[in-house]
Amino acid sequence: MLKPIKKEVSCYNGQDDGRIKGGYSVDKGNRFKSEMQSNSIKIKPMKKVIITTGDVQNVIGIGDRQARNIIGKIREYYKKEKHQLITVQEFCEYYGVKYDDICSKLL
Structure with a gap:
């Protein structure tokens, strides 16, 4: 929710300069809130x-070199060239393994 318009402290020197910041209040640590955020x-x-x-590496819990070897074996199994990518x-x-199980680990 948007807070009512009020005077805010200047971002530059920390003193009240009497300006209104864009018509919305400023929360500490956050940028200005706009109507677009509430209706997004x-x-x-x-x-x-x-x-x-x-x-x-993250899914299996192995090192970098082993992960590269696995990608290479998969690429060889599917007869892909070096520039082609491996899909999930x-x-x-x-x-x-199930696709959903792997996707939950990736995100």
């Missing part, structure tokens, strides 16, 4: 499509 559309977070070595779906099929 909720956007669903996107699911990750591509899996990286960092993701493999391919990773799940290769290891026989």
Whole structure:
């Protein structure tokens, strides 16, 4: 909710200079609140499509070198070239795990 208009302390020197800050109050640690924030559309977070070595490290709990080897084995299994990326779906099929279980670990 927006707070009523009131005088605010200047951002520069910490003293009251009598100005009104954009018609909205300022909360400590936050930027100015606007009407757009209260009426904004909720956007669903996107699911990750591509899996990286960092993701493999987090999901399996291994080191960087092992994660790169796993990505290489998956790339070889699916006959992909070096510049082609590995998807989360391919990773799940290769290891026989559920897609939803992996996605929950990635986000």
